[in-house]
Amino acid sequence: MSQLIETCKKLKKATQVLVIADTREKNKALAQVALSLQKNTEFILQENKKDIENARATGMKESLIDRLSLDKKRIEDMIEGINTIIDLKDPVWKSNDVWTLENGLTISKMTVPIGVIGIIYESRPNVTIDAFALTLKSGNCILLRGSSTAIHSNRALVMAVKEGLRNSSITEDVIGFIDDVDRAVVKEMLILNQYIDLIIPRGGDELIQFVVKHATVPTIETGVGNCHVFVDESGDIGKALNIIENAKTQRAGVCNACETILIHKNIANEILPKLNNRIADRVELRGCEKSRSIVNMNEATEEDWSIEYLDFIVAVRIVDSIDEAIEHVNKYGTKHSEAIVTENLNNANRFLREVDAAAVYVNASTRFTDGSQFGFGAEMGISTQKMHARGPMGLNELVTVKYTIMGNGQIRE
Structure with a gap:
């Protein structure tokens, strides 16, 4: 069995626990992760420095190195984003739409987690924390696949997340990280419909088109901005x-x-x-x-x-x-x-x-199109399509619906 399948099985199993976790449990877990990020700041910055040095050695342009770079301020921004998400309303198991039919059946349209969400992203190590925090609060598990250019940074960030989760009641299996930078692993990820419910590619046009072309798992296109x-x-x-x-x-x-x-x-x-x-x-x-x-x-x-x-x-x-x-x-x-x-x-x-x-x-400047600027704490990406989600994807874009019907013995004639 491949390491990816093993990770996905753990994520799928963890969804059964996370779907019934209450808001207090999720918020406490997020708070512990924020503390862990603070505690591990120096180590994260040391690992990020390795990625920056490698990027410069390969000739990456400075505007893209800026996306890759972390400093104390950017880690503080990640922590602030987590704290904002803690303060936001839990989007799970809510309904503004309840009605009763003539036959006495009461129907409620309830919000529920999507399940296991995979995100494939380039550079930007902050996405590791943004994606984790949003999916945890919305009751989803996250499978992370960052780029080779940010591998050291992402490993360090995932380590900090797992350390924080171990100090909470939420299992660390709610987060999975693909440590293998081989593109073949991405292709395998894109067809794991039995384990992954949604994939979000976040990066340049080449990455997004690759995912759209090869995925059988439902996808949301994000990011390309002309x-x-x-x-x-x-x-x-x-x-x-x-x-x-x-x-x-x-x-x-x-x-x-x-x-x-x-x-x-x-x-x-x-x-x-x-x-x-x-x-x-x-x-x-x-x-x-x-x-x-x-x-x-x-x-x-x-x-x-x-x-x-x-x-x-x-x-x-x-x-x-x-x-x-x-x-x-x-x-x-x-x-x-x-x-x-x-x-x-x-x-x-x-x-x-x-x-x-x-x-x-x-x-106003186009630079405000951002989950944190919109008050979402963070974002999974900016959807440029029209189905399910559009614009910065925050908590409310990471739930789907379930209809619950309460009866008293009714049968359809």
Whole structure:
């Protein structure tokens, strides 16, 4: 029997215990894990340093090394995320929908855990803790498969989680970790329908498409973010510059960073030189012909409109109208996060209604599309599909429903 099957069997068995665990037990277990993370901070950072050194040795770009890196502040953020999840309402065995039929049957639509959730993710060791905390609170078990680039960090984090669980009433078997970096193990994981109820790939387009192509286990697509900021002709220049700078430069290697800037033709001559002065020392601008007639920048090709750069590069296009902006976003966007800067209420409402994305902003940075920023404590990922879950996936997206029917001997005629 493979190690993966053995781990999955333990997870499946643990779901039977976790499904009846009360909120107090789960919260106490999470609190112990938070304490364990704090206690093991130095060891986790030492192990993370190994991953960073390996990444630099292989030539990984700095924007992606940023996603891989941990420091005391980021571990404190993980602990804060756990504490937020502790404070959130337990999503399990709740119902806002109860009714009684004429025959006396009372039907309740109850929330229940999904079961065993597998997550396959690249770099970002914080996902290890986010995924564990959310699944435990929502009554699910988690199977983690991180990337080889974060193997030392993930091992250390899982060790800390298990140590914390051993000081609680919740079995450490609620978390499983695939220590084998061979991609063949991922392929095996994707077809274990008898053990795994849902798989969430979190990473680049190549990873997501690999999972979608090979999985027989149900999947939720997350993460790829070709995000836009559109500056409408009524947009406030100061707001627009601040929003674009934040959306592009705060963290370039994340899925909610801006990758394309659209500018209405009537405001382009005013804003483009100011934008160039603001970010060109850090960001490579690639523009359409009209953009390049105003500011000196590299030429954007058709391919640039579709790229998730995850780097300090941004595409710039001047559009004739809000209609053209919406058409561009819906053609090239990945249904992740889109923003309009405008003082026109009608245009704001049109953008909110007509743009097809999980998160649509008016006068705010796309960088807010994040479970912690939305008040969820953490996220399993940002779903860009439309079935079951869309946007940042928190506790309420990790439960399904069960109908319970109470009768008194009724039979169907």
